[in-house]
Amino acid sequence: MISGLNNMDTLTQTHDDTLTARSLYDVDFYQWVFYNADLLRQGRFAEIDLENIIEELERM
Numbered sequence: 001m002i003s004g005l006n007n008m009d010t011l012t013q014t015h016d017d018t019l020t021a022r023s024l025y026d027v028d029f030y031q032w033v034f035y036n037a038d039l040l041r042q043g044r045f046a047e048i049d050l051e052n053i054i055e056e057l058e059r060m
Helices: 003-014 021-027 029-041 050-059
Strands: none
Touching: 021 029, 021 050
């Protein structure tokens, strides 16, 4: 298990009102990845940073 995942579970539960997936992208890419993965696992598709996810996939 990746250690950052537990932190992201806490992050998505405690900072939903102040933190968005898009704003996290500009602050901490590593956390942004796990935050969006967690949102996807939870089925919270409307909250993911789709624009930046697409951009990152195109860069691969």
